[in-house]
Amino acid sequence: MISRLDITPKALQLVEELEQKHGPLMFYQAGGCCEGTQPQCFEKGGYFPRMNDVLIGHIKDYEFWIDRDLFEYWQYAHFTLDVLDGFGPGGFSLETPLGKTFKIHYRLFTPQELENLEPVVRNS
Template identity: 65%
Template sequence: MVSRVNITENAKKLIDTLKEKYGELMFYQAGGCCEGTQPQCFKKGEYYLRYKDVCIGIIEDCEFWVDKDLFEYWKHAHFELDVIDAIGAGGFSLEVPLGKTFKVNYRIFSPDELELLQPVKFNL
């Protein structure tokens, strides 16, 4: 099976740091105006998912959820979670006080990969 999401080593290190401080985490990527389209990191269960939001995978034992409309637009793309030294548009994410921002690098799946994608989970 082909994963829909993976993680860079820098993002892994930051997640480990955040887990030490906050415990279990989750990610959510919206397509709205306030948080832009950058992924947000929350303590697990502290972000309320909307009906039919989509979990595209698990990274470092953290579910990675995306807005249902964003998923429709990006369902043919692989997400790679990375981190940069900056404060992004959304100030609610747990990494912001550290002067960091999670970001996603995208690439389109090949036709062969599309045939082998891991299934997603919908919030119903």
Template identity: 70%
Template sequence: MTRRIDSTDTAKALIAVLKEKHGELMFYQAGGCCEGTQPQCFEKGGYYLRMRDVCLGDIEGCEFWVDRDLYEYWKFSHFTLDVLDGFGVGGFSLETPLQKTFKIHYRLFSPEELKDLAPVKTAE
């Protein structure tokens, strides 16, 4: 199966640091104006999912959820979680005190990848 989301080694290293400090984690990426479009990292259960939010998969055992409208717009794209130095748009994500920001890189799936995409799950 073709994964819908992967991560860089830099993102994996930061997730390990955050897990050690906070325990189990989750990611959420919205498409709205207030929270921006950068992924936010929370303690697992620290963000309440809305009906029909979509889980693209997991990174290092952390589910990566997106807003349903964002999913509809980007469903033919592969996400790669990365990290930048500095503060992002939001201030609630767990990496903010470390002066880091999670970021997503997108690319379109190839025709071959589209034939074997991993299924998504939705919040009930």
């Protein structure tokens, strides 16, 4: 099965740092509003996905949810979690006090990949 989600080594290093400081984590990427579409990292249970939001995969063992409307737009794209120096538009994410911000790189799946994608889970 083809994964919908990946992580860069630099972002993985930050996730491990946040994990040591905060314990189990979770990720949520909204479709707009005050946090823009920046992926947010929370302590596990620190954010509650809405009905029909989509679990697209895991970073380590941590769930990565995206907004249901954002998924409709990006369902044919692979997500790669990366990190940049600086502050993103939201500031609610655990990496913000470290002067970092998570970012997603998107690429469209090939026709062959689309035939064998990992299934998603919708929040009910």
